[in-house]
Amino acid sequence: MRVDVVYTGARVLTGPDFRPADAVAVHAGRVVALGADAAELDARSRIDLGGAVVVPGFHDAHNHMAWYGMQLTALDLSERTCRSVDDVYAAVAKAAAEQPPGSWIIGSGYDQNKLAGGHPTAEGLDRVAGEHFVQLKHTSGHMCVVNSAVLRQLDLANVPTGGDVVRDAEGRPTGLLREQAQRLLDPLRYPVPLEDVTRGIALASERYLAEGITSVQEAGIGRGLVGNTPIELAAYQQAREAGQLGVRTTLMVAAQSLRELDHAPSDDVVFGLDLGIRTGFGDDWLRIGPMKLFSDGSLIGRTCAMHEPFEGEPDNRGYFQMPEEDIAETIRKAHRSGWQIATHAIGDRAVSVVLDAYAAALAEFPRRDHRHRIEHCGVIGDADVARLAELGVIPVPQGRFVSELGDGMRAALGPSREDHCYRVRSFLAAGCVVPGSSDRPVVDGAPLPGIVDMVRRRTSSGVLLGADERVSAAEALRAYTFGSAFASFTEADRGTIEVGKLADFAVLSHDPTDPETLDEVRVLATVVGGDMVFERSGDAGT
Template sequence: MEFADLVLQNGPIITLDNNNRIVRAIAVKNGKIIAAGHKPEVKRLIGPLTEVIDIDGKAVTPGLINTHDHLLEHGLSSEFILDIRYPKAKNIREIQELVGRRVKDSNPGEWIIGHVWDETLLEENRFPNRKDLDSVAPQNPVFIKRVFEMGVANTKALELAGVEDTTSDPEFGKIDKDANGKPTGLLRGRAMNLVLDVIEWSVDQKIEAIKKGCRDFNSVGFTTIIEPGIMQDGIEAYTLCRDKDELNLRVLLQIGFLHDREEIKWAIDNYVVGGDDNLRIIGLKIALDGGVGPRTALFYDGYIDDPQNNGVQMIESDTLKEMVFEGHRNGFQIAIHAIGDKAIDIALEAYQLAQTKSPRPDPRHQLVHCYFPTIKALEKIMEFGIVINTQTPFLYFLGDSFIEALGHEKCKSCMPVKTLKEKNVHVGISHDATVTPPLPNIGLYASVARKTIKGKILGHEESVDKKTALEFYTTSASRHCFMEDKIGSIEIGKYADLAIWNFNPLDSSVEGLKEWKCLMTFVNGIKVYDFEDNV
């Protein structure tokens, strides 16, 4: 008899298979599940070298799948970038204190980079500016990023980027200026690239960031991630990690952000869909609009505090159609960032045209965010087989800023995940790190409770049950990766990507979901995280 390498027993083990079985034991051999059932039938597979882990009444789920998080950027933030997220910084003074401390530990002229702030959560309820940063960092270039397409640079950073009083706004970007025509330091949209393009990271730094990102994501139960918006240097860093056997997650890459025909051509000329089950290129990432907070998500109607502004379309419709078609006919999954109702409709038109001109079986193009689809758009999403990646954690962390921009009534329909589920659309949940931290406990909670950090409810009508919320991180998410036959559920023949938790989320109260904690994570049956080793 061939004995198992690993046995987990005394569940519950939530398989999420087609029969939704909850079993008591599973066995693993050569990285795959070889048995899932009751303890006696698995016990016979225990040999002298089998590792046996007693779940002791806790809970096991499939390893979680994250359909849209910037792991490399998260790793850089964790390893090298200053964390200024709320509540670490509750006001501008605390941002200044954090920047000032980093300056003291840095050499003159060394970049100080911080992620991320949201003025609606700051006590001053205003944007920081370059003078705020100059006061604590006169000799160091500083750039602090806001959630969604906005950031603030100090004077030194603006100088290095060549931004002067006379510098014109780039296409789809804005350099904010005061009444005297001087830059305030606030850069919107593609104006951020003026600064970002002069910040360089070494290959070694990126490799360390990827390893750090893997550790962080493993520690909360993730075993697979779609990494969106990754370019040549990032792909090279991921490849080096994979070749050194230092990639403790399955990583699916979407190349981007791609802004025009030339960049799409570059991607198609240099890359093809392919790889292995540890690292694979699957798609191309395009950003069509911006975000709700900075009032750049594209709507048919204006924002409540700025009725003449309905957002920003970052790529012309005809150009987008050409870009999508070229990527589509070359076999890529196309992932379009579209938040507002108008942006979603424009993206769907591009998908429809591409499939009409060059039919492909099951291309599974992805709408990223898709917060405010119209009723007609929902029907098209179902008809075209579009998969939806959305961020219910934003309802919790950023929902109050959404209300401020759009009003409470409109926000009740934000991220209509229940409606999408009812239409058999495959939804995946993510955190868009570094916008919000990768915390699946909050993802589950927000999908069920739809409650903001300040306690406001954003449409109970779109709440889902706990099992559905878990499926958004597992079985449903696996289809975004084209790997539903290999990951996402605990079944014989699938990879032994597993997570052990402190309790069964299906038995938890809604508020209790916030206390859900990962204790152990396995990829290919190999332990990549153990809470006890990190206490």
């Protein structure tokens, strides 16, 4: 047999337990042989990887691809450029000087927990850009600040349920719109043109391949809090047709994009997309994944639904983004109709409510392998960890949150609860399959730093957050490969390097399962379907 390519001179970590082999053979986009069996095959091409380590391609189970790509061209307000609210105002002033009056200034990535002076305000923005329309997006995506020129365009008398417009002591809007109140901007900013969304997807793809990512799950398209346009799937199709969708993509569809369907009395497909399209429709490159539902808000923004008040705010337990009964009914209908469901729940009260809804739906309409998910599953008690595993629900935490957002999470929870956030070790110990994910662009989405944070759990100030929740480097790698594939029903084709599976892998400088060299690991090349689609200059392949 003559195969397409044999990669040699490598330490290939194969199978579910990362057994080493020294070669991998690929034909028609799939692995056909490993080790000595691969090395002996005749091949059209042979590539010596020079002693590099080969692992399954990284798979981000929760990211916002189009949002991230479009943010790359927005005003960067992250801590890389802004340490105080005055830095934010200076960045906006500079942009205003370079743009004509009446144009939009869009900034992204600020975190009030890391800014001296807290949130920007409409009053402050008016001073530096009063003749422009300004929107500054919080790093969490759960709130934004606008200036007075924008506020005057909004229907502030009709704030959507599940959000609020923050006001000062005199009752005047500060410019801060939280959660569903951001939908007030829809008449001005939604839908985003397909051209812009497609460009964002292309830019994100390039970055992802350079980080060893070969598969992603996009955490919300269409309508709702994170949707860009009701026809957003078309942008992904356009990117694919133009050769700009470089990574295999599973799309979570916003619950607001689903509707009641006409059906025969005997049918269970009662809720979804037209034609009965649901989870699993598509192919190896682009497919429909879960329905995405928001139950609550943000931990660092102190809007997620908690059993007990946030530290220092005795009257604030957060809130739900829709009535609890609507959460349960939406889950019931989607589950009955065959959808996998991915529900955003960060606060411990939201997690409890979502688990109640999943349990009720499964009791009424039993389904053996539903793989419903809780996105983030940020704060959770021991009893609900056990219930999560018993119900077969997949928690989707983000390791990178600990380093980048951990100090803000500690401040929101206080010392008595801080060890109960993002509990990866507890999930594994309970028997859950845990995927690896970033929630990019909320934090840096590169998988290698995410793996480090799952192992180390140090906040940006150096505090060890939840020492008992640390995992091994091998467990973190398994989360970012097999765990994410399992969470998307694709583990038969990806997630491990085995004969018959897709030939998607990352070529690394060091072994990421070795904690001693974890900080030194870098991506040398990325292979998708057997083709080397990214190579760091001078580092991989001869």
